[in-house]
Amino acid sequence: xTTDLRGVTSEMRVSPRVVLGGLVVLxxxxxxxxxxxxxxxxxxxxxxxxxxILFVACGVGWYLLDRRDAVGRWFTVFATVxxxxxxxxxxxxxxxLSWAALTPIITLAxxxxxxxxxxxxLESVVVLAMSCSLLGxxxxxxxxxxxxxxxxxxxxxxxxPFEMRTRWLSEYFDRARLQLEEARDRxxxxxxxxxxxxxxxxxMVLMNQRVAGLRQVAEEAQKSKTRFVARVxxxxxxxxxxxxxxxxxxxxxxxxxxxxxxxxxxxALQVVHRNCEHLSDMVNDVLDLTRIxxxxxxxxxxxxDLAVVIDSATEAVSPxxxxxxxxxxxxxxxxxxxxxxxxxxxxxxxxxxxxxxxxYTERGGITVSVTSAEQRRVTVSVxxxxxxxxxxxxxxxxEPFCQGTSELWRDRGxxxxxxxxxxxxxxxxxxxxxxxxxxxxxxxxxxxxxxxPDLGPVARPGHQIREDWVWRERQxxxxxxxxxxxxxxxxxxxxxxxxxxxxxxxxxxxxxxxxGVERTLQALREAPAQAVLLNGRDLEQVWSQVxxxxxxxxxxxxxxxxxxxxxxxxxxxxxRDHLVKPVRRADLISAxxxxxxxxxxxxxxxxxxDAVQLxxxxxxxxxxxxxxxxxxxxxHALAQLRDDPPDMLLLDLVMPEVDGWQVxxxxxHDDTVPRVxxxxxxxxxxxxxxxxxxxxxxxxxxxxxxxxxIRSSLQLAEVLLEPAGPGPGGSLDPxxx
Numbered sequence: 089x090t091t092d093l094r095g096v097t098s099e100m101r102v103s104p105r106v107v108l109g110g111l112v113v114l115x116x117x118x119x120x121x122x123x124x125x126x127x128x129x130x131x132x133x134x135x136x137x138x139x140x141i142l143f144v145a146c147g148v149g150w151y152l153l154d155r156r157d158a159v160g161r162w163f164t165v166f167a168t169v170x171x172x173x174x175x176x177x178x179x180x181x182x183x184x185l186s187w188a189a190l191t192p193i194i195t196l197a198x199x200x201x202x203x204x205x206x207x208x209x210l211e212s213v214v215v216l217a218m219s220c221s222l223l224g225x226x227x228x229x230x231x232x233x234x235x236x237x238x239x240x241x242x243x244x245x246x247x248x249p250f251e252m253r254t255r256w257l258s259e260y261f262d263r264a265r266l267q268l269e270e271a272r273d274r275x276x277x278x279x280x281x282x283x284x285x286x287x288x289x290x291x292m293v294l295m296n297q298r299v300a301g302l303r304q305v306a307e308e309a310q311k312s313k314t315r316f317v318a319r320v321x322x323x324x325x326x327x328x329x330x331x332x333x334x335x336x337x338x339x340x341x342x343x344x345x346x347x348x349x350x351x352x353x354x355x356a357l358q359v360v361h362r363n364c365e366h367l368s369d370m371v372n373d374v375l376d377l378t379r380i381x382x383x384x385x386x387x388x389x390x391x392x393d394l395a396v397v398i399d400s401a402t403e404a405v406s407p408x409x410x411x412x413x414x415x416x417x418x419x420x421x422x423x424x425x426x427x428x429x430x431x432x433x434x435x436x437x438x439x440x441x442x443x444x445x446x447x448y449t450e451r452g453g454i455t456v457s458v459t460s461a462e463q464r465r466v467t468v469s470v471x472x473x474x475x476x477x478x479x480x481x482x483x484x485x486x487e488p489f490c491q492g493t494s495e496l497w498r499d500r501g502x503x504x505x506x507x508x509x510x511x512x513x514x515x516x517x518x519x520x521x522x523x524x525x526x527x528x529x530x531x532x533x534x535x536x537x538x539x540x541p542d543l544g545p546v547a548r549p550g551h552q553i554r555e556d557w558v559w560r561e562r563q564x565x566x567x568x569x570x571x572x573x574x575x576x577x578x579x580x581x582x583x584x585x586x587x588x589x590x591x592x593x594x595x596x597x598x599x600x601x602x603x604g605v606e607r608t609l610q611a612l613r614e615a616p617a618q619a620v621l622l623n624g625r626d627l628e629q630v631w632s633q634v635x636x637x638x639x640x641x642x643x644x645x646x647x648x649x650x651x652x653x654x655x656x657x658x659x660x661x662x663x664r665d666h667l668v669k670p671v672r673r674a675d676l677i678s679a680x681x682x683x684x685x686x687x688x689x690x691x692x693x694x695x696x697x698d699a700v701q702l703x704x705x706x707x708x709x710x711x712x713x714x715x716x717x718x719x720x721x722x723x724h725a726l727a728q729l730r731d732d733p734p735d736m737l738l739l740d741l742v743m744p745e746v747d748g749w750q751v752x753x754x755x756x757h758d759d760t761v762p763r764v765x766x767x768x769x770x771x772x773x774x775x776x777x778x779x780x781x782x783x784x785x786x787x788x789x790x791x792x793x794x795x796x797x798i799r800s801s802l803q804l805a806e807v808l809l810e811p812a813g814p815g816p817g818g819s820l821d822p823x824x825x
Contacts, residue, residue, distance in 0.1 A: 102194070102197035102198050103198075104149065104153055104160055104161050104164040104198055105150060105153060107164050107167075107168060107194050107198060108146040108149050108150060108164055108167065109146070111146055111167060111168060112143055112146050141170075145163075145167045145170065146167060148163065149163045149164050149167055161198050161199050161203075162199070162203075164198060165191070165194075165195045165198070165199070165203065165207050168190070168191045168194050168195070168207075169191050169207065169210055169211055169214060191207050191208070191211045191236075192204040192205070192207045192208035192211060192236060192239070192240040193239060193240065193243050194207075195207035195208075196240065196243060196244065196247075201244065204240060204244075205240075208236050208237055208240050211236055212233045212236055212237070216230075216233060324367065324368075324371040324771075325368075325371055325668070325669040325670055325771035326669060326696065326699070326771050328364055328367055328368050328371070328669070328670040329669040329670035329671055329699060329702070329771075330696075330698055330699060330702060331360070331364045331670075332361065332364045332365065332368065332670045332672065333670065333671065333672070333673070333702045333703075333706060334702060335357050335360050335361045335364065336361065336672065336673055336706075337673070337702075337705055337706065337709065338357055339354065339357050339358065339361065340673070340709070341709045344705060344708075344709060356407055359403070359404065359407065360407075362404075363404045363439075364670075368670055389428055389429055389430050390428070390429075390430075390431065391426040391427070391428055392426060392427050392428075392429055392431045392434065393424075393426055393427075394420070394424055394426075394427050394434075394458060394466060394468070395420045395424060395458075397431060397434055397435045397438060398418060398420060398438055398456060398458065398468075399418075400435055401435055401438040401439040401442055402416060402418060402442065402456065404439055404442075405439065405442040405443055405446055408443070408446045408447075409446050409453075409454070412446065412449070412450070414446060414449055414451075414452065414453045414454060415452070415453030415454070416453060416454050416455075416456070417453065417454070417455045417456070418455075418456045418457075419455070419456070419457040419458065420457075420458045421458065421459070421460060423460070424458060424460055424466065425460065425464075425466070425539050426539075427466060427537055427539060428538075428539065428540055429517050429537060430513075430517070433513040433516070433517070434513070434517070434537070436509075436510070436513065437510040437513050437514060437535065438456075438468065438470070440506035440507065440509070440510045441470040441510065441533045442454065442456070442470060443506065444506060444507070444533075445470055445471075445472035445474065445531070445533075446472075448472070448474040448475055448531075449472045449473055449474035449475075449530075450474070450475075451473065452472070452473030452474075452530075453472075453473060454470065454471065454472045454473075455469075455470075455471045455472075456468070456469070456470055456471075457469045457471075460539075464538065464539040464540060465519075465536050465537065465538055465539060466536065466537050466539060467534060467535070467536040468534070468535055468536070468537075469532060469533070469534045470532070470533045470534075471530060471531070471532040471533075472530050472531055472532075473529070473530045474530055474531060475527070475528065476525045476526050476527040476528050476529055476530055476531055477523070477525040477527065477531055478527055479527075482523055482525060485507060485523055486507050486508055486511045486521070486523075487508060507533075510535075511535075514535045514537065517537050517538070518537070518538050519535055519536050519537040519538065520535065520536055521533065521534070521535035522534055522535075574596070574597065574598050575596075575597050575598065575618035575619075576597075576598045576600065576615065576616070576617045576618055577597050577598065577599050577600065577617060577618055577619055577620070577621055578600045578602060578608055578611045578612060578617045578619075578620045578621070579599050579600065579601050579602070579621045579623070580601075580602050580603065580604065580605070580607070580608045580620070580621070580622045580623065580633070581601065581621075581623040582603065582604075582623065582624055582625070583623055583624065583625055583650075583651070583652050585623070585651050585652050585653050585779050586621075586623040586649075586651040586779075587601065589651075589779075597618075600617070605633055605636050605637060608620060608622075608637055609637065609640050609641070612640075612641050612644065616644070617644060618645075619644065619645040619646070619647055620637055620641060620644055620645070620646045620647065621647050621648075621649070622634055622637065622646065622647065622648045622649070623648075623649055623650065623651050623781075624648070624650055625650060625652055626650060627650065627782075627783060630648040630649065630650055630783075630785070631648065631785070633648065634646050634648040634785060634787050635787075638787045638788065638789050639789065641789065642789045642790075643788070643789060643790065644788070644789070645786060645787070645788050646786070646787045646788065647784070647785070647786050648783075648784070648785040648786075648787075649781040649783065649784050649785070650781050650782055650783060651779050651780065651781045652779065652781075653779045658752065658768060663752065663766045663767065663768055664679070664682060664683065664765050664766060664767055665679060665682065665767050665768075666767065666768040666769075666770070667679065667738075667767055667768065667769045667770075668770065668771070669769065669770065669771045671703070671769060673706045673709065673710070676703060676706050676707055676710070676738075677710050679736075679738075679767045680707065680710065680711075680736065683735070683736045683765040683767075684765065686735065687714075687735040687736050687765075688713065688714065688715060688735055689714075689715045689717065689732075689734040689735045689736070690707060690714055690715070690716055690717070690734055690735065690736045690737075690738065691717040691718075691719065691725065691728055691729070691734040691736070691737050691738070691764075692704055692707075692716060692717070692718055692719070692738045693719045693720075693721075693722070693724075693725040693737070693738065693739045693740055693743075693748070693751070694720065694738075694740040694743075694769065695720055695721060695740060695742070695743040695744060696720075696740075697718075697720055699740075700718045700719075700720065701718075703738060703769075704716040704718065717732075717734055721743055721744065721745060721746060722743055722745060722746025722747060722748070722750055722751050723745065723746050725737075725739070725746075725751055726746070726751060726754055726761060729751075729755070729761050729762060729764070730760055730761060730762075733762040733764055734764055735764065735765070736764065736765050736766075736767070737764050737765065737766040737767070738766075738767050738769055739751060739752070739766055739767070739768055739769065740768075740769050740770060741768055741769075741770040742770060742771070748768065748770070752766070784804075786800070
């Protein structure tokens with residue numbers, strides 16, 4: 089059977105090599121027969137010669153089969169005809185001519201029916217010629233010819249069905265082989281897809297790890313931002329409180345200083361007061377950033393004449409320049425276009441640069457120049473002849489709270505926030521800020537702003553994603569159960585401070601809000617719950633509620649906490665109101681009036697003695713008969729409250745050792761400390777502080793086994809150590825395993 093390797097045809101065929109080998113064997117047998125039987129020596133020699141000729145012919149046929157198969161097959165047919173003729177001639181018997189019937193049968197097996205018919209015709213001619221001329225028996229030749237055709241017809245009729253079945257099986261074999269090849273190709277594709285999926289999974293794991301790292305960096309940045317805002321509140325509001333308060337007293341009540349203000353001095357004080365109010369507004373804007381989820385400040389942009397902004401800033405800094413004998417030169421072109429910007433922010437930038445230049449310049453002066461560059465941008469330059477900045481400080485000069493390592497920069501005051509905030513404002517407008525400085529020769533700060541807003545295309549949110557990524561839709565879908573079980577929690581939140589945080593968990597947990605222990609137990613009787621969550625104002629209240637619910641709710645976990653915002657916490661401790669620095673005289677008068685009639689004695693508690701004196705002066709300008717007691721820490725405040733209780737208490741929250749919260753706790757829970765109308769004074773607004781719980785308790789009616797204690801402690805520790813993030817869980821989903 090020969091098969092086409094390309095799968096085109098496949099038929100049953102006898103190999104010509106077998107035929108050639110058979111001819112050699114047949115001729116060898118004939119030679120032995122002639123040698124052994126009583127033949128003449130001439131017949132033996134002729135048989136040897138014919139054997140040699142046929143052997144050479146078989147070798148040639150073998151060679152041709154290796155070169156060209158078709159030529160080799162036809163040569164084999166020719167060799168078969170010759171071999172059959174040699175067999176008849178060697179045996180010298182007419183009966184041997186019947187072997188000629190083998191030639192068309194062999195041809196049919198090697199090539200096919202057309203070749204077999206041609207071979208039968210050729211063999212018939214040879215047989216007739218041999219029978220008539222060589223053997224002299226025409227009848228035997230005719231019988232041999234008839235046998236050739238009869239045998240061919242018989243073999244064809246007999247083998248035809250077998251050949252058809254063989255061809256049919258061969259076709260099915262070819263189909264099966266093709267399907268096997270296709271299956272192998274599909275398997276290779278699936279293996280490649282599996283390898284691609286494994287690679288993609290690894291990439292997703294790496295991306296998830298990178299996202300987790302970026303998430304941690306963002307959280308650290310958020311913490312840095314919170315610390316930044318806290319320091320701004322402390323560094324700005326406390327000195328602003330002193331400046332605004334003293335200036336206000338000088339303007340409204342100069343008699344307490346035993347002086348009379350000249351018009352020029354009053355005007356100068358009003359300039360100081362106006363600029364301090366501007367700084368106070370800026371601090372409030374920075375604090376507002378913490379209330380916004382994004383890190384962008386809303387800018388109130390309008391068309392602004394930059395020359396007017398620079399004139400306003402230079403006017404504010406002129407008294408400082410005049411006091412130090414410094415010159416100020418301003419160069420603004422007449423055809424300067426209007427800038428589309430937030431006037432307050434840009435004025436603050438110019439004022440910060442001018443203030444810094446005046447602060448660190450002792451001789452010479454300051455030059456402010458404005459140029460209109462190409463691409464519709466305006467460049468502002470503030471150059472001074474001051475001490476300059478060291479090269480190692482230039483790269484970090486715009487960092488928050490950075491004032492440089494030079495001693496020339498350390499004794500000038502300030503918090504190191506102006507340059508950082510100024511650069512952020514410029515960048516929010518689409519501009520840039522840079523610094524050029526030579527130590528001992530001066531410093532130049534340069535920033536540029538676009539004249540018009542950028543109307544170019546805005547990148548879509550996913551512009552970091554490569555567009556040539558191939559999306560492969562998954563072939564399988566997860567089998568979700570027919571019903572989803574959502575845990576049911578009963579929440580008793582008497583403070584109302586926990587309720588806003590439940591919204592992000594609504595898709596995972598069914599919350600049933602109730603008020604009071606009785607309603608909690610009623611909700612449990614109506615339907616079972618996964619747990620009961622109790623939120624109260626203090627530990628004692630929550631513990632008593634947990635005990636009541638635990639005894640009545642058999643088998644239901646009871647969880648207690650105290651999530652209370654600082655303002656609510658302060659009010660629960662008995663404060664009347666809170667005042668955020670800078671505190672104006674009108675704020676103190678309003679607090680004094682709200683404390684009720686008959687207030688004759690006021691205790692002022694603050695770790696800053698100047699602030700204590702300022703508040704005392706403000707109160708006495710309103711009522712000179714007020715007795716003002718002063719304390720600079722929590723210990724002295726508690727001692728005075730015990731010895732001689734005042735009618736009103738002004739209390740600072742942030743103090744060393746014993747702070748304002750501890751004083752409030754003592755007034756609320758210590759019977760030796762009387763409760764008096766209290767007003768908080770702090771640079772930090774209690775409303776800006778995040779709501780937290782000081783404890784978390786869990787209880788169940790049948791108690792908690794040691795095994796569950798350990799398991800729950802491990803899981804609770806893992807949750808508590810997670811960084812607090814937005815949304816449920818507070819952390820990234822785990823990477824695929």
